[in-house]
Amino acid sequence: MSSFLTSRNVADVLGGITNGVIYSLVALSLVLVWRSTRILNFAQGAMAMIATYIGFAVLAPTTSYWISMAVAILSGLVIGGATERVIVRVLYGKPEINPVVAMVGFLLVLESVAAAIWSTASRGLATPFSMVDWQLNHKPVAMSPFALYEIITAVVVMSVIAGLFQFTKLGLRLRAAALAPEVSRLLGVRVGRMLTLGWMLSSAVGAVTAVLVASNYFTGLTPTAMDGVFAFGFIAAAIGGLDSPVGALLSGIALGVILQFVGDYLNSNAIILVALGMLIVSLMVRPNGVFTRSAQRRV
Amino acid sequence: MRGVRSNQRVVAGTALGVAAVLASILGVGTARAATAFSIASVVLVACATVLSSSEFRRNHPVAARAAISLLAVDVSIVLTAFFSATVDDNLAIGAAMSIVLLGLSFLTGSSGQISLGNGAFMGVGAFTVAVWANHHPTTPIAVVLILAVVAGALVGLLLGLPATRLRGPYLAGMTLAFSVAFGAVLNLFGTWTGGDSGLQLPTAVNAPAWVLHFFKAGTSSLTTNSVWLVDITIVTAGIALFFMANLFASRTGRAMRLVRDNDVAAELVGISLPRARVIAFIVSASYAALGGGLWTLINNAVTPSTYGFALSVTILSLVVIGGIGTIPGALIGGLIYAFAANVIAWFTAHTGLNPQGNVASQLNGIIFGGLLVLTILFAPTGIAGFVRRRFAAWRAR
Numbered sequence: 001m002s003s004f005l006t007s008r009n010v011a012d013v014l015g016g017i018t019n020g021v022i023y024s025l026v027a028l029s030l031v032l033v034w035r036s037t038r039i040l041n042f043a044q045g046a047m048a049m050i051a052t053y054i055g056f057a058v059l060a061p062t063t064s065y066w067i068s069m070a071v072a073i074l075s076g077l078v079i080g081g082a083t084e085r086v087i088v089r090v091l092y093g094k095p096e097i098n099p100v101v102a103m104v105g106f107l108l109v110l111e112s113v114a115a116a117i118w119s120t121a122s123r124g125l126a127t128p129f130s131m132v133d134w135q136l137n138h139k140p141v142a143m144s145p146f147a148l149y150e151i152i153t154a155v156v157v158m159s160v161i162a163g164l165f166q167f168t169k170l171g172l173r174l175r176a177a178a179l180a181p182e183v184s185r186l187l188g189v190r191v192g193r194m195l196t197l198g199w200m201l202s203s204a205v206g207a208v209t210a211v212l213v214a215s216n217y218f219t220g221l222t223p224t225a226m227d228g229v230f231a232f233g234f235i236a237a238a239i240g241g242l243d244s245p246v247g248a249l250l251s252g253i254a255l256g257v258i259l260q261f262v263g264d265y266l267n268s269n270a271i272i273l274v275a276l277g278m279l280i281v282s283l284m285v286r287p288n289g290v291f292t293r294s295a296q297r298r299v
Numbered sequence: 300m301r302g303v304r305s306n307q308r309v310v311a312g313t314a315l316g317v318a319a320v321l322a323s324i325l326g327v328g329t330a331r332a333a334t335a336f337s338i339a340s341v342v343l344v345a346c347a348t349v350l351s352s353s354e355f356r357r358n359h360p361v362a363a364r365a366a367i368s369l370l371a372v373d374v375s376i377v378l379t380a381f382f383s384a385t386v387d388d389n390l391a392i393g394a395a396m397s398i399v400l401l402g403l404s405f406l407t408g409s410s411g412q413i414s415l416g417n418g419a420f421m422g423v424g425a426f427t428v429a430v431w432a433n434h435h436p437t438t439p440i441a442v443v444l445i446l447a448v449v450a451g452a453l454v455g456l457l458l459g460l461p462a463t464r465l466r467g468p469y470l471a472g473m474t475l476a477f478s479v480a481f482g483a484v485l486n487l488f489g490t491w492t493g494g495d496s497g498l499q500l501p502t503a504v505n506a507p508a509w510v511l512h513f514f515k516a517g518t519s520s521l522t523t524n525s526v527w528l529v530d531i532t533i534v535t536a537g538i539a540l541f542f543m544a545n546l547f548a549s550r551t552g553r554a555m556r557l558v559r560d561n562d563v564a565a566e567l568v569g570i571s572l573p574r575a576r577v578i579a580f581i582v583s584a585s586y587a588a589l590g591g592g593l594w595t596l597i598n599n600a601v602t603p604s605t606y607g608f609a610l611s612v613t614i615l616s617l618v619v620i621g622g623i624g625t626i627p628g629a630l631i632g633g634l635i636y637a638f639a640a641n642v643i644a645w646f647t648a649h650t651g652l653n654p655q656g657n658v659a660s661q662l663n664g665i666i667f668g669g670l671l672v673l674t675i676l677f678a679p680t681g682i683a684g685f686v687r688r689r690f691a692a693w694r695a696r
Binding site: 242 | 483
């Protein structure tokens, strides 16, 4: 049993899940916004990165990790809401490339402003958890206190979002505003506010993700720290289906595990290539995602 | 010259041409330089004369487009003789960039798609040129550039296949993933591409002997070794412009604009959507590869870090600010790119920012990103669209 737990394949699965939950969170953040406003938020990673900088650069080193995390989440909420009110609201009903262009421009502005204020140097966050793997019979298990903390945080965030959407009146209004805005407006739902709230939630999920990514000793916090993570998160969301939160979560974890095996058995340069190949194949076979019920485009 | 009859126009044109030749001979010291300037001014006057006739523009659209391209190339090449070497270099970089922008403009203007991977497609062309030139240093550069275009088209086809079934944001996300993955691709084939450090060209590109022999005279020669590459880039950009103008106006181009405006209607009149989308994507990838190949020639080297995601975003901002989906927009974008660094350096110097500081080094991104957001929110047609509307309003008065 103990040799099984320290074996190469189990190590790959565990490491894959640790990476995969991060992709799942990014994918979830994208899905939350896509479902309600039909906008793919290319600035998702950059918005989250700014929230993390606000939490950790403004307050550090005087305050604790958890207070900084809370500030980052609050900043995420504010940034998300402000983005929806100021930039996104102008884009509803425009040709579908306009939001893409606007969000890419916003991404560029955010990354440049962050680099102008906080420089491009990587900044380590003092995590309360060790990144050294646990030992079993003097062999490392591919799981450290920090990795476990990542997974647990991700599960908590997903549960909170799922609970909010499934079991509360607010969640019902959010879903109604996303699925049938006209009808829900007639029934008294403030659709505009719900859309803003959707962006705030998405941005807060992003802030948690960015804190986790930046807490990792190897990446640290840089203005472009979220670029690569965003690419994988988008691939997960597109494979799972941008309309399906469950699909996003599952495909994020599956992607993490598969890519961990690719990196271990093939070559670390092949990881993003395999991910791109999976994206291309899945989009050709099921353009709307693996987990969405195939829906014809409305004309 | 509206209202002037055609024979009068010919007379006026001939007179202008003779005057230009005389001015060249009197104004320039040596016989060879005078010959060169005379040829240039005769071409200029001929093109302008032909283009001034609206009848000609209507009846011979292809020839008119050729004349416009020739005129632009002619003026640019003459100007390179007067600019400093730095400005020439900027112009060449910008001319190559405007080829890339033409490609992206076609993709968006004709099929309503957007690509965030054109920086990586440039990289495909750039590395094709560098790798080929390192293995076969004697190949003529025209052949090498055609190889770059072919390589770009092949990669474009590969990535364009799913594009047949994708709409706006999905395609943008996929091309984003490609531009993030491009560095890893280069590393995977590190033995060919030189890994992180990139490649040097084995020899600098030099002008052929006969060109040097003909023009190497006096002080203000039109073509010496230093401006040879600049001239090649400008001529290539002119050819690319000519093809693109014809493509925009062709049956394919018109079909694609219908795809952009209403893809359901396009399908109903028998246009194959997948085919139209893949063609647009391949054209845009080939144009990007051509621009990248020219960059390799101009810099005499290629580094992978140039062709990252940031370049793709820059390309997108240039094409949107210039005027997305239009040919003038692409040319304006290329000009902006050529001189943006100078303008920002001037700005830094005059505002007293520390040129090595954080803010100054990020000004480029802040300005381009901000302009990109503002343009798409408040003037989605860009500079070209703005000018066209002003001009139309002025004509209507």
